[in-house]
Structures are given as structure tokens and as C-alpha cells.
Amino acid sequence: MKHLVTRRGLVGSLIAGAGLAVSGCDRLGQSEGFREALFSAEKLTMRAQRLISSREALAREFSAAEMSPVFRMNGNTLPADPAYARHAANGFADWRLVVDGLVERPLALSLGAIRALPARTQITRHDCVEGWSAIGKWTGVPLKTLLDGAGLRDGARYVIFHCADDFRGTRYYESIDLIDAFHPQTILAWGMNDAPLPIGHGAPLRLRIERQLGYKHAKFVTRVEVASTFANTGGGKGGYWEDRVGYEWYAGI
Numbered sequence: 096m097k098h099l100v101t102r103r104g105l106v107g108s109l110i111a112g113a114g115l116a117v118s119g120c121d122r123l124g125q126s127e128g129f130r131e132a133l134f135s136a137e138k139l140t141m142r143a144q145r146l147i148s149s150r151e152a153l154a155r156e157f158s159a160a161e162m163s164p165v166f167r168m169n170g171n172t173l174p175a176d177p178a179y180a181r182h183a184a185n186g187f188a189d190w191r192l193v194v195d196g197l198v199e200r201p202l203a204l205s206l207g208a209i210r211a212l213p214a215r216t217q218i219t220r221h222d223c224v225e226g227w228s229a230i231g232k233w234t235g236v237p238l239k240t241l242l243d244g245a246g247l248r249d250g251a252r253y254v255i256f257h258c259a260d261d262f263r264g265t266r267y268y269e270s271i272d273l274i275d276a277f278h279p280q281t282i283l284a285w286g287m288n289d290a291p292l293p294i295g296h297g298a299p300l301r302l303r304i305e306r307q308l309g310y311k312h313a314k315f316v317t318r319v320e321v322a323s324t325f326a327n328t329g330g331g332k333g334g335y336w337e338d339r340v341g342y343e344w345y346a347g348i
């Protein structure tokens with residue numbers, strides 16, 4: 096529940112600051128300037144709160160009738176890594192998802208173990224920065240479940256997704272903050288449109304992070320790393336395309 100601490104930390108410290116001023120300084124309470132300062136602190140709290148709640152709002156979900164007949168595959172559709180090929184050839188039976196970094200209990204989970212966890216299904220619209228969209232149905236484990244299972248350690252601020260595929264030797268990766276990591280629609284999907292996740296769409300496991308653009312939705316995820324910073328990963332900008340062509344790290348839609 097560290098994310099709650101983080102959120103309360105921000106809003107809480109603003110409230111605490113205003114509260115201390117009121118109880119400690121009665122005389123100041125008479126002055127016009129002080130009242131103005133107090134009100135602006137309240138406004139700041141409110142604004143911070145709004146900012147955070149809008150990040151927590153759900154992305155729109157659609158009905159089955161609205162699903163796209165064709166959902167395009169984009170970026171890499173088959174990792175070149177020989178280890179990936181071996182895993183794919185035996186149905187990912189020996190494949191493991193690693194959850195490590197700033198966690199109390201590092202995990203190595205089989206696909207079977209992940210599929211046995213309570214799942215969430217959502218029909219959402221995928222928006223690619225290149226200008227196409229598609230509505231699909233995704234089923235997977237909420238990232239929150241895995242993070243709660245591993246237990247975040249002090250200093251945890253980001254979740255970095257390491258992928259099995261590369262572009263000319265540079266592995267694909269992505270990163271998100273804890274607000275998005277604990278968002279109810281942020282899932283590691285193993286199913287798409289009521290079938291196992293196809294390889295082209297990121298089998299055996301891909302991220303769905305519904306409040307952000309397509310390139311944040313890491314496919315072929317092999318490792319979920321909890322970290323205090325993403326400055327030391329790849330080129331330091333938080334994702335493959337962020338490093339390579341300067342796409343925004345926070346790709347809100």
C-alpha cells in the first residue's frame with residue numbers, strides 16, 4: 096500500500112502545512128495576508144487532489160459489439176531471441192515472469208500461476224501515436240496484485256518492464272509511475288478477445304495501461320522491475336521510443 100502513502104504524502108503535507116499555521120499562530124489569523132495564504136494553500140491541496148483523481152479515473156470501456164473486427168499488430172511481432180523461441184515452442188510451460196528490484200520478496204511466476212490469479216477483463220480502445228486505434232478485449236492479472244504480492248520497499252517510485260524483443264540489439268522496455276502501476280485497469284494481459292494472447296500481440300504477457308498511448312503497452316514482458324528511478328535503464332528516458340525518438344514518457348490520452 097506504499098502508493099497510498101505516496102499520494103497521501105503529497106496531499107497530506109499540504110494539509111498539514113496549512114493546519115500547523117492555523118493552530119500555531121492565532122494572531123496571524125487576523126491578518127488579511129495570512130487568510131489569503133491559507134486559502135491559496137487550500138486551493139493548492141484541491142488542485143493536487145484533482146490532478147491525482149483525474150490520473151485515477153478509469154479509461155472508457157466498450158461493449159462487445161464495439162470490438163474492432165481486426166486489431167492491427169504493431170512494432171515487433173516476433174522476438175528474435177532464441178530463448179523466446181524455445182519458450183514459444185513449448186507453450187511457455189517453462190517461462191517465468193520475474194518481479195524484482197525494490198521489493199521485499201522477488202517473484203518468479205509461471206504463466207500457469209499468473210493465470211490462476213484473479214483476473215480482470217476490459218474492452219478498451221488502443222491508440223497508437225502513429226494514428227490508428229482499435230478496440231479489443233483484454234484479460235489479465237492486475238499489476239497491483241503482483242506488486243502487493245512482492246511488497247514494495249522504501250524508495251520504490253517506478254515500475255520498469257523489460258521485454259524479450261529488440262530493435263537491432265536494443266531491448267524494448269517501458270516504465271510507469273506507481274499511480275499508473277496501481278490503477279485498476281493496469282493489467283498484465285495473457286488473454287485477448289477471449290483467446291490466449293497471440294505472439295504478435297505480445298505473448299505470453301503484455302502490459303495494458305489504458306490511460307496512455309500504445310507504445311507504453313510493453314509486449315513480451317519478461318521482467319517487472321521496481322525501481323527508484325529509470326535514469327539508469329537504457330538511454331535514461333524511461334522507454335525504448337522515449338530514448339530513440341523522444342516520445343513523451345507520460346503519454347496520457
Ligand SMILES: Nc1nc2c(c(=O)[nH]1)N[C@H]1C(S)=C(S)[C@@H](COP(=O)(O)O)O[C@H]1N2
Nearest residue numbers: 167168169170171223258267296309312314
Ligand atoms: N515489446 C514491445 N512492446 C511494444 C512494441 C514493441 O515493438 N515491442 N510496440 C508498441 C507499440 S508502438 C504499439 S502501438 C503496441 C502495439 O500492440 P499490438 O501489436 O498488440 O497492436 O505495442 C507497443 N508495445
Ligand SMILES: [Mo]
Nearest residue numbers: 223224309310
Ligand atoms: Mo504505437
